[in-house]
Amino acid sequence: MKKIKILLLLLTVSVAGFYSCTDNDPVENEIVTSKSISLRVTLNEIKKANNINGKNDFATQDQAFCFNFVFPINLSYNNGTVVTVSSYEGLIAVLASETSTFYFEGIQFPFQVQQEGAITTIDDEAEFFALILECNFQTVNNFVFDFTCYDIVYPISIVNANNQTVVINTQAELIQQISTPTGTSTYQLNIVFPISLVQNGVTIVVNDLYEFFEINNDCPSSSCICTADYNPVCVQTTTGTVMYSNACFAICDGFTQADFVSCDPIITTNFGNGLGTCFTMNYPVQVQHQGALVTVNTNAELLQYYFPSWSSIPALVYPVTVNFNTPTGSISMVFANQTAFDSAIISNCN
Template identity: 90%
Template sequence: MKKIKILLLLLTVSVAGFYSCTDNDPVENEVVTSKSISLRTTLNEIKKANNINGKNELSTQDQAFCFNFVFPLNLSYNNGTVVTVSSYEGLIAVLASETSTFYFEGIQFPFQVQQEGVITTIDDEAEFFALILDCNFPTVNNFVFDFTCYDIVYPISIINANNETVVIETQVELMQYVSTPTGVSTYQLNIVFPISIEQNGLTIVVNDLYEFFEINNDCPSSSCICTADYTPVCVQTTTGIVVYSNACFALCDGFTQADFVSCDPILTTNFGNGLGSCFTMNYPVQVQHQGALVTANNNGELLQYYFPSWSSIPALVYPLTVNFSTPTGFIAVTVADQAAFEAAIINNCN
């Protein structure tokens, strides 16, 4: 793999920078980088902070950032080229030259950051994600639940915490992958691109993570960051009742508290009481839990993943078959998604 060293030579205060590139031995100096969603998230914030591409949102000073990189850093472009960035000024210079076909997507672990004078080593992507969460950077997890700018066209595929590719059929399923009762998830949404979105009546293909961030940067509500906790609220619209996963998303969508209406009977289900009496499950079933798929083989195991305070039904993988009790026995019902399951419980168990 080619390794290019970018050395910043500061000539004077008024002169930009001069960079020289040298080729190093590709065997003795081989650099291994890893694709990093957290890196793209961080670089996106740095570009906005320095008004690169006209997307100024933060202070233009590195010191105003949540953390500073400890240089040098080894970064890789989407074509595999690895560069060594020797300073913050050098990083700004190379970020200014990024394009939709030539952009950073990888970093060499471990690397170090400085926060309030303390040097911390970041060993892997999980630690990098935890760092940017502490900094409250807008992440992919936040962007996909900002409904004010565009709609994702489903189905899409994601790579879950077990490094498995999973097909997601609805927005509800996607929410279940990143939601936790506390609103803080250790799973970083890893979307398989390309995907399509619908915006202003147009269908747009988003080819990669770089384009995904660029689109979200142009959204007027991109600074509206909501947690992924599931405490649903309902809003009455001209086309019917819309269910939001929590009040923050409804407020970001332009509604106010005065627009909220009761979610009953939409979310008034009795999964916990009905399981084993009104209906039975055909085991085994799979449940999405913090970005991973777990298998439940009986009622006891399934109820471990039932959190009625933030979801009316466990985050089951659909379709599945449920056996509902009738006066003459049981009837098997195939449900395609959570909404269908909720409707079946309301119709058969109340």
Template identity: 80%
Template sequence: MKKIKILLLLLTVSVAGFYSCTDNDPVENEVVTSKSISLRTTLNEIKKANNINGKNELSTQDQAFCFNFVFPLNLSYNNGTVVTVSSYEGLIAVLTSETSTFYFEGIQFPFQVQQEGVITTIDDEAEFFALILDCNFPTVNNFVFDFTCYDIVYPISIINANNETVVIETQVELMQYVSTPTGVSTYQLNIVFPISIEQNGLTIVVNDLYEFFEINNDCAGSSCICTADFNPVCVETTNGTVMYSNACFALCDGFTEADFVTCNTTAVETFATTLGDCFTMNYPVQIQHQGALVTVNNDGELLQYYFPNQSDVPAFVYPVTINRTTPTGSFVVTIANQTAFWDVVLSCN
């Protein structure tokens, strides 16, 4: 691994808005930055590597890191102030002075990084996310799979890969957005803050991404670097059965495979596993797909438009009717929206 060397910081306190100064030159060029979850992820790793507690002690270290930034960089604070960073020591200084009300949240694209002597240009957030995945940095996607530190209070909203705001009603539904068979997702979970979590019997409001990382840094399980796949395992503890999203998190928390017990998998049923068993569709139905309405006439056609990493059920045009099968018989149910359909899936046994 190369060592990160971020050259000298230049911070002009009078800079405001979306402008940046270099040395003592007047502001001449507008600097446009973009909010970046990947930046916050990377800065969080730099702070942990340098034992920065966000208060007043500076502990600059020459840490081995996955990549070198090529400087200068233009970074923006959450109030819009843009600064030009040109040194490792300077970056450490401003990261030390970050607070929950004044922290970095944006970067100017494109920028360059150096890995093993090769310089690469990072053009956008998707490429930045791919970079930090290669570095195995703990991401927001990883954190939501660790059930041992806190519980998210639902519903919450996220911005999906199509830049649409989506309401998420359950933990399982959230998992479907970031889970893939290979454990690697190109979608970076973008949570709309504030959200609430329950931790140690208390309800805590998490106001932004900075606070989200701070809370996860205090979690014992956050040091685990596990893939974002949802293959739950359960263990028995003195406080009852605890479910982990996959074996990696359980092992990282000190358990062994001998501790695993059978999970109640009812809560992780999917549309595909319950279709034709718990319920059948009354065809034809219409699906919204890539801006068009598509009519489907059977299960085979329907499953072609089921994308579990994007939504828990296909994008039906509602209302739709199904035949619900229970131990006492079958009956017709009219479903008015996606949330109601998901309730049917979760109720399947």
């Protein structure tokens, strides 16, 4: 498990304090906060580090933080109430009172943090996300890479990097959205709630980000800090072959490299060989990639977004029209989803 820097000394002392804005306080009414996924990530780590709600079973005290807020900071609850938190002790106090119906979801930008003796200003959500990535906090991206705790019921909607709401139909599409090659910008998964999860045969409705974190905190692999990269490994169990998104999650679940087996036929692909020979695409088509929609006009362009280890087909935006070459001529087919396209490739290209 990676070592994370020890929590720095508090920047402020004295008594913890916070207060709510009211109509009688026109100055405080000018405070504008923004919803922040990164804030929820950070507060979750603080709660685990301080055994709030018994969560330190999943993280030890010396792995909690690599930065400290410069107080005061302004936070907002999910009902719009804004409070000013004037010290670390005050933050712990208000976090201890959070519930599933009354929790923090916003922060006022800019704010400052202290990290390795330096003061840094965080101007927006992108900078906040970059900060927590440095600290190896468990983000929403990390959570959805753990395939063993629950299954997401698809389709779901997300808000992509261009602030557009898009529909995700499969796990492969979701992983492709948040898997970022080296040297490119990183997209923070922004799920549109509510969504449904299936855990131990039971369907659970998750209404918001707070509930999503609570469920993931109780997953066994939440004690591990695994990167959000897709390099699947498989293990053989008494109930069949189980695929993990990478070796870290498998090891967190108690397996070793000696337990790893081939993932075939779980991962099967023939889109790359079939494109241009067995079938042709009617261009242009759109592909979901790194939180954005990309328009593609040629086979060569489309193959740039084909990642066989992630999905048997690029993350196309459906419907798409495909022409299959048969002994009697070309047949045009329209596909509404990846499952139908996969089935047609298997039927016509083998």
